Amino acid sequence: MDYDVRDLGLADEGRQRIAWADRTMPVLRGIRERFQAERPLAGVRIAACLHITTETANLLRTLKAGGAEVVACASNPLSTQDDVAASLVKHEGIPVFAVRAEDTETYYRHIDQVLDTDPTITMDDGCDLVSRLHAERPDQVKRILGGTEETTTGVIRLRAMEASGSLGYPVVAVNDAKTKHMFDNRYGTGQSALDGIIRATNVLLAGTTVVVAGYGFCGKGVASRARGMGAQVVVTEIDPVAALEAVMDGFRVEPMEEAAAEGDIFITVTGNRDVIRPEHVRRMKDGALLANAGHFDVEIDLEGLARLAPGERRRPVRPMVEEYLVDSESGTTARVMVVAEGRLVNLSAAEGHPASVMDMSFANQALSVEWLVREGQRLEPSVLGVPESIDAEVAALKLAAMGIRIDVLTPEQEAYLASWTVGTR
Structure with missing residues (x-):
């Protein structure tokens, strides 16, 4: 074999x-x-x-x-x-x-x-x-x-x-x-993405601002679990319906350009590329953590980030964590940390x-x-x-x-659902 x-x-x-x-x-x-x-x-x-x-x-x-x-x-x-x-x-x-x-x-x-x-x-x-x-x-x-x-x-x-x-x-x-997708994407990604970030960085989520890019089922899970662990959560979206849903779920919704200056931890779950770009990174706080829970390692523009922090301005600081020294928009130098090379953080830094x-x-x-x-x-x-x-x-x-039982329709209920002749009495 x-x-x-x-x-x-x-x-x-x-x-x-x-x-x-x-x-x-x-x-x-x-x-x-x-x-x-x-x-x-x-x-x-x-x-x-x-x-x-x-x-x-x-x-x-x-x-x-x-x-x-x-x-x-x-x-x-x-x-x-x-x-x-x-x-x-x-x-x-x-x-x-x-x-x-x-x-x-x-x-x-x-x-x-x-x-x-x-x-x-x-x-x-x-x-x-x-x-x-x-x-x-x-x-x-x-x-x-x-x-x-x-x-x-x-x-x-x-x-x-x-x-x-x-x-x-x-x-x-x-x-x-x-x-x-209603279970794996939401509950699985929600838990395992945060698990990967915590294992890699030992960060305390409580009291931090977590920016979740994308509010599909994976993003919903990440945002919900981050809030459950005491984080303030900001959602970024391109879809007006998804953005409205995030608002109704109690999250702040902002463009990445604004959220970049507020976040302590950034988690991308969009399925698209270049969601976090150099112009966003230059607005970030010193010590910001960048992680990706989307399938491919393109959601964070790593090539653009490498241009901001070439050579000795980039170094590993923990297993699965790399530090980039970036000249920020304010004129100071900020440390930005990329977890798991921008690859799927839940599988790269944890067990999925x-x-x-x-x-x-x-x-x-x-x-x-x-x-x-x-x-x-x-x-x-x-x-x-x-x-x-x-x-x-x-x-x-x-x-x-799981040992859970549910109700079964009676014949009368089945007939009622199949009928169009029964109206208001």
């Missing part, structure tokens, strides 16, 4: 941590048990470009239990947990090509090695694998039955491909499932989302792959939503695992 991981000697530690995550992933565990019995993915080859974490390991184990041949690479150079990668290779027999802190050349070589297995299903987090496949292997695209996409940024890129007529096969936008919330996200992934195997031949190349039946099934399974 071909693979590329840091050290197989880490495998036993990785297996222990994978088992720890599995404890709080009952929905995925139940799917894995069914897959083991039914083998609905027999004969399928899956290329997965995902964050190589304990939670992902349990997803890959589930897909293999369903009969699939699975091979995986990292979807972010800093998100790989090397012990998990080693355990997947040694204990699960799953080829993995992922080494934490790999350079860009290695990152794309690993994607190519995964694509060399000639998959029939792709599973992506950020669309790098799908983009690479379409740009450099057009003949191979024709042999793909379908794919899934895990995150907001990846769905944005896929919709751009669809709009330009470039998308060559159907892809399920797992991110858009209610049981994914808690397993209990990834349980639902990865249940959607597993069930969407099963659906693609069953329906893929009838689907056109497009970005598809997760079937509502899968979304409802995941929610029901999660509630059952």
Whole structure:
């Protein structure tokens, strides 16, 4: 078996941590048990470009239990947990090509090695694998039955491909499932992004001003959790509806140009580039912390920041924290700290989302792959939503695992909801 991981000697530690995550992933565990019995993915080859974490390991184990041949690479150079990668290779027999802190050349070589297995299903987090496949292997695209996409940024890129007529096969936008983005994005990102910042810096959030750039579900989660820990939260937005929602939720809303002078901690969660630019940095306080919780390391303009603080004006001050000495707009010199190289702070500086919330996200992934195997031949190349039946099934399974019961409609209630003849009496 071909693979590329840091050290197989880490495998036993990785297996222990994978088992720890599995404890709080009952929905995925139940799917894995069914897959083991039914083998609905027999004969399928899956290329997965995902964050190589304990939670992902349990997803890959589930897909293999369903009969699939699975091979995986990292979807972010800093998100790989090397012990998990080693355990997947040694204990699960799953080829993995992922080494934490790999350079860009290695990152794309690993994607190519995964694509060399000639998959029939792709599973992506950020669309790098799908983009690479379409740009450099057009003949191979024709042999793909379908794919899934895990995150907001990846769905944005896929919709751009669809709009330009470039998308060559159907892809399920797992991110858009209610049981994914309403929970993973909001509660997962909200907790794990702050976890990463705190682990990297040991900062006290209470009494600080936290600027959250972007008020989608990820931004909502970050803003809510920061407020819950005692921070004053300012939201920046470009969408008037999202901005209005932030105001109604009790947050101040300002343009970044104004918020830059007020913030102690800045967290970007927009999915766009250059959200924090040099002109913003020059207005910041001494000691300001910059972190990114969006998928790619482009939300903070790191090249522009490097031009403000070249050479010796830039140095590491803690693991995962780099200090830039910047000539501020006021004529003084300010220290600006970048956490985790501007990459996904929750996975680069911490462990990512808690397993209990990834349980639902990865249940959607597993069930969407099963659906693609069953329906893929009838689907056109497009970005598809997760079937509502899968979304409802995941929610029901999660509630059952939590021991929570809900009401059921009576026949009279069902008839009333289906009727148009009953009015005011």
